[in-house]
Amino acid sequence: MSTTAPWRRSVLLLTYLLLPLTSQAQPDQAPLRIVAARTTRPDHLELLLEPPSGTGPLEANQIQLLEDARATSRATAVTPFRSAGWTFAAVLAIDTSGSVRQYLAPVTIALPKFIATVPQDDALAVVTFDDTVHDVAPFGSSRDEMQARLARLRTSGKRTLLYHALDQSLTEVEARSGDRIRRRIIVISDGADESGDAPAAADNVILRAAKSHVAIDTIWVGRPVASTRNTLVRLAERTGGIHNDAINPAQVDADVAAALRRVIDTVNSSVVASFDRQIQTTAATREIGVSIARPGIAPATIALQVPRSAAAQAPPPLPTRERKDDRSSAPIKWIAGLLASAIVVYVPYLLLYLRVQRRNPERLFLFPIKPW
Structure with missing residues (x-):
């Protein structure tokens, strides 16, 4: 027989029933x-x-x-x-290190299709990175030339100089003159930087990109190692970019294509x-x-x-008495709302408990707390 006092059981029951209500967070904005x-x-x-x-x-x-x-x-x-007369300028930074060998071929299928959809007034460039950073197609290259060079990409090297590639990409996109340009870097990589740079290298890239208003969009390919994904997610989140995963070898081209569409849709909906x-x-x-x-x-x-x-004036402060009354009434309103919620939840629980107790008492174990 339970030795828990009735009032304690009531408190436990109310806590159990109201916890989902009181802990429910507001929807994320x-x-x-x-x-x-x-x-x-x-x-x-x-x-x-x-x-x-x-x-x-x-x-x-x-x-x-x-x-x-x-x-x-x-x-x-x-x-x-x-x-509004704005244009889009982006550097495509493609990982060609040996660790993405399985993924590079489908990536090179998706990229030319993306390039073909970007308006001619927009500017594109391509760099690749492995043991070093390669300027494959600088700004000003024709779209046909760019697509031909993408088709010839092959993996090489043993290291991934991700941060060096981002530094070079920032240098190139920052050099695009004009005050109506949306600048972005689109990185396709497994996210494993192997340059040997100090841990602050990622922070330096983020600070530089944020200062220059350059978004870094990241697409994660390669082996599913959470730490490398976190690097790419952080680069995107801290610079206003978009992150996508494309690690399923069977659908890399489709996932990369969808990620690239998401980037251009974001630009066009600005x-x-x-x-x-x-x-x-x-x-x-x-x-x-x-x-x-x-x-x-x-x-x-x-x-x-x-x-x-000239209209930016601080709103006048409320009278002291009014502010005090508002503060004193807040707990009363909260308690009233809590009691109303308790009644709404407790009554159906009690009725259901009584029904089961009368018809199927062997199922009372489904009720974690006795309602009295």
Whole structure:
């Protein structure tokens, strides 16, 4: 016979029933990214935004500008990436070391198809890396020449100089002049850097890419070793890139093709939000942010100094009494909500317990706690 006091059993039951309710997290918000900023004149600001996948068309009045976390003005216009005169520049960095021998052939099948879909106004380059970094097709190479060189790729060498390849790719893509260019590096590798560089090499690459507003997209091929995947995931997440896996040898070409489509779809779905503002002449922002009036989309911020809007005023503080009343009523509201949840969950549990007790008492073991 159980010696647990009735009140203790009740507490245990409520805890058991309400735990899923109290611990249920809010749904994760999809990230919005501010990719680049452009100021043609002090009172005009353009922000290149990458909305989450599936966001759909945005209206200008749905885009709110935040200056040092304070809401100021709504966008005056929102223009699709291509219509706004922006272009795409990317370096394809392909691992050709011996560790990806099984995967290189299907990769070279997927890449030419991707290149054929990229508009001619966009710029592409190709580097490969193994024991050294090879400049296979620099920016300015014709698409036919690029595809022919990809078809001739073979694995060689015993090491993977991943970070050296990323440094060279950054140098090339940073050299693309123009203020309306979305710069990316697309890496296809098993992620195992064997350059012997210091552990901080990855951090240095990430810092440099973030400073230059270059996204590093990563596609993981090769042996399924979690530590190497983590390297690629970190490079993508910390630079605003996209990570994909393509480690099933039977479908590498399809997985790589899907990953490349995801990158170009992200570029094409970007928008340019324009803000025309009345500005102050004596104050500048430290940070610019954007929020979108759509559920499930997190605001985004970047460090940016621009003249502050004349409307950027701090909201007036609430009276002391009102703030105190709000704080004192919060626990009461929380307790009331908890009790209401307890009733909603406890009553069906009790009725079901009584029904089983009367008709199938041998199944009472299914109830972890007696309801009284």
